[in-house]
Amino acid sequence: MAKEYPLDKYIEVIETFLEDPEHSPYSDLEVAKALKKIAQEEPERFGEYLKKIPNEFLGDIALELPEKYLRGVIDHLPNKDLVEVVQELESDDATDLLQDIEEIDQDKAEKIFSSLDKEDQKEITRLKSYEEDEAGAHMQTELFSANIDEKILDAISRLKRLKKEGELENIHQVFITGTFNKLMFTVPLEDLLTFDFEKSFREELTGREEDFKPIIVRDTDDIKEVAHLFREHDLSVVPVVNEQNELVGRITSDDIYDIIQESATEQIYNLAGVDDEAEEEENIVEAGKKRGIWLFVNLLTAILASIVIQMFDQTIQAYVALAVLMPIVASMGGNAGTQTLTVTVRRLALGEIDLSHAKETIKKEVLLSLANGFVFAVVLGLIALIWFKQPLLGLVIGASMIINLFAAGFFGAVIPLVLKRLHIDPAVGSTVILTTVTDVVGFFSFLGLASWILVK
Numbered sequence: 231m232a233k234e235y236p237l238d239k240y241i242e243v244i245e246t247f248l249e250d251p252e253h254s255p256y257s258d259l260e261v262a263k264a265l266k267k268i269a270q271e272e273p274e275r276f277g278e279y280l281k282k283i284p285n286e287f288l289g290d291i292a293l294e295l296p297e298k299y300l301r302g303v304i305d306h307l308p309n310k311d312l313v314e315v316v317q318e319l320e321s322d323d324a325t326d327l328l329q330d331i332e333e334i335d336q337d338k339a340e341k342i343f344s345s346l347d348k349e350d351q352k353e354i355t356r357l358k359s360y361e362e363d364e365a366g367a368h369m370q371t372e373l374f375s376a377n378i379d380e381k382i383l384d385a386i387s388r389l390k391r392l393k394k395e396g397e398l399e400n401i402h403q404v405f406i407t408g409t410f411n412k413l414m415f416t417v418p419l420e421d422l423l424t425f426d427f428e429k430s431f432r433e434e435l436t437g438r439e440e441d442f443k444p445i446i447v448r449d450t451d452d453i454k455e456v457a458h459l460f461r462e463h464d465l466s467v468v469p470v471v472n473e474q475n476e477l478v479g480r481i482t483s484d485d486i487y488d489i490i491q492e493s494a495t496e497q498i499y500n501l502a503g504v505d506d507e508a509e510e511e512e513n514i515v516e517a518g519k520k521r522g523i524w525l526f527v528n529l530l531t532a533i534l535a536s537i538v539i540q541m542f543d544q545t546i547q548a549y550v551a552l553a554v555l556m557p558i559v560a561s562m563g564g565n566a567g568t569q570t571l572t573v574t575v576r577r578l579a580l581g582e583i584d585l586s587h588a589k590e591t592i593k594k595e596v597l598l599s600l601a602n603g604f605v606f607a608v609v610l611g612l613i614a615l616i617w618f619k620q621p622l623l624g625l626v627i628g629a630s631m632i633i634n635l636f637a638a639g640f641f642g643a644v645i646p647l648v649l650k651r652l653h654i655d656p657a658v659g660s661t662v663i664l665t666t667v668t669d670v671v672g673f674f675s676f677l678g679l680a681s682w683i684l685v686k
Contacts (some may be wrong), residue, residue, distance in 0.1 A: 237271050240264040244279050253289045258287075262294035269299050285311055291318040293327055301334050309338065313345040321398075322370040324350065325357040365456050366449035368489065369470045369479030372538065373403040374398055378414055378430060383427040391515055400484075402467045405477055406431050406442070413469055413477045416444035422510040446471050449478055453489055454579070460486045494577060523661065531666035535560075538670050542677035545685055551618045552680055555610075555627055559676045562606060563634035563668035568644025570595045571664055575656050578646060584650055592643045599639025603632040630676035637671040638664075 243264040247254045250568045255263075256371040269276035282305055283291065292303050292315065304312065310332070316324045329585050331337035333454060353371050360366035374392070386406065404422055406415035415435055417425075421442075425434045435442060445463060447456050460483060470479040476656065538555075539546070546552050574591065577583045583591055607628035614624040645663050646656030 234266075236457050237267065240267040241275075244268065244376050244664065248279075248282055251263075252282055252522065255649055258290040259294045260289050265291070266295060269302055273302075276302060278308045286318040289315045289323065289327055292331070293323060297330070297334060300330055302325070304331060304335055304338060307346065309341055312338070316342060317346060320370045320372050321350075321353045321357060321479075322368060325354045325367075327360070328354060335352055349359065358450065363453055364449065365447050365451045365453050365481060366479070368453055368456075368485050368630050369449065369481050370485075371464060371479045373405060373469075373477070373480045374396060374401050374403075375407050375477060378406055378408045378432045379430050379434075382422070382425050382434060383429050383538075385431070386422070386427065394425055400467075400482060402482075403469075405444070407477055408433070410474070411476045411556050413444060413446065413471050415439070415442040415476060416469060417442055442468055447481070448472070454493070456481060457486050457490055457493075478544060513587040526661055528665070531662060531669070534666060535669040535673060538673045539677065542681055545677055545681045549623070549680060549684055551614075551620070552677065553625060555623075556673065558610065559627065559634060559672040560669050563638045563672040564665055566599055566602060566635045567638035567642040567664045567668045568661070570639050571646060571660055574643050574646045575660065578650055585647065588647045592640065595639045595643040596636065597639075599635045599642075600632070603635035606635070607631040616665075623680075626679045627676065629679055630672065633675040634668060634672040636670050639650070642668045 232500045241264075243256055243260060246255050247261050256264075265276060265279060268279065280288070288303075290680065293298055295303065295564075307315070321328060328343060330338055331342065344353070346354070357367060357369070357371075374389055375463060376388075387406075388399070389401070393401070404417045404419070406414060406417060408414045415431075417435075445459070445465065446469050448470050458470070459465065465483065467480050469477055470481060472478050574583070574595070577591075581648055610631055611624035611628035614627050615621055642664055645667075646659050649656045649660065
């Protein structure tokens with residue numbers, strides 16, 4: 231549903247979903263998009279549909295709505311229903327939704343929280359205590375564990391009962407714990423089926439400890455490192471433990487997918503110099519302000535490049551051909567720098583580059599840029615020679631191309647690496663800084679060489 235459809239199509243999506251929410255062919259995201267479109271065209275119908283959607287499904291849909299439309303959910307539903315919506319969600323999603331509501335209406339969020347049962351309050355409070363970039367903030371506390379001395383048949387019976395009661399979902403593994411809930415092993419369900427049900431887990435796992443040694447993350451680990459771990463080991467779920475190695479939760483692949491998607495979106499917006507939250511909320515004024523800030527910074531850097539050009543105004547007057555070729559120098563440097571910057575930022579985001587190996591990254595990008603620089607120096611030199619019939623002009627633009635592409639490769643790699651070392655998002659501001667460098671170096675080298683070689 232990425233393309234726009236007539237309103238009737240979105241209404242059909244909601245009506246189909248309401249017929250059988252549990253087996254609907256539409257995902258939560260598709261239903262949320264349909265609700266968003268209906269809210270734009272027919273606000274009254276939007277409110278009616280919100281009241282028809284069962285509370286056990288509404289929470290997951292509400293999480294997919296931008297803040298503007300989530301506000302509509304809060305306004306249309308009474309606190310009693312909102313409490314039930316939050317309770318139906320898994321702990322991590324419940325925490326996210328409550329925090330979203332808190333940003334819109336803190337008083338209502340406090341009333342909802344106070345109406346939750348004590349256990350839910352305890353779980354949400356614990357998850358909110360973590361920093362946003364910590365694994366604990368993204369884990370869910372709902373999981374299935376068994377004591378090492380528990381009989382396997384009893385554990386399976388307990389799992390079946392909890393599943394029927396709707397207490398558990400998306401169970402992939404059984405986490406085996408020992409004294410004080412310390413995690414010992416992880417048993418996939420497919421392996422559990424091969425066990426002797428009459429034995430205890432201790433009896434079954436003795437001598438096979440290495441086969442079921444768990445891959446774990448700490449609740450204070452950086453969530454980006456956790457995402458890297460999921461990709462590296464192709465995981466579907468990973469247990470989360472605290473400093474005492476006590477099992478406190480789990481992170482599933484769908485949570486990591488959301489994190490990767492959000493991170494990718496944020497990186498793209500940051501590289502373009504816009505604010506992801508402002509853009510997604512469709513607030514024209516706020517989005518305009520955020521864009522305006524970076525446009526103003528870009529204006530200052532453009533003035534700096536113009537000052538460099540002004541330094542050589544007499545040279546440009548003497549050789550009009552320089553003005554014709556200047557855009558080529560700036561464009562080639564900018565594009566080459568953007569290539570290097572994009573690759574470096576992406577590899578940093580994926581954890582493929584370690585700051586301790588920054589020299590290898592810089593060396594590779596510089597060599598690539600120099601190779602391209604020599605190739606296009608020859609190409610542009612010949613073009614300038616044929617076009618303007620001046621061999622020295624071809625020499626000037628060729629030498630300038632080598633210098634500028636070298637700067638593009640070097641700074642395209644160095645800028646994000648330096649920002650990363652300073653604990654600043656490498657995508658934020660990198661484009662503006664790099665554009666300034668390539669423009670200034672390109673114009674200065676091109677016009678400077680022209681003044682030295684062409685002007686006598």
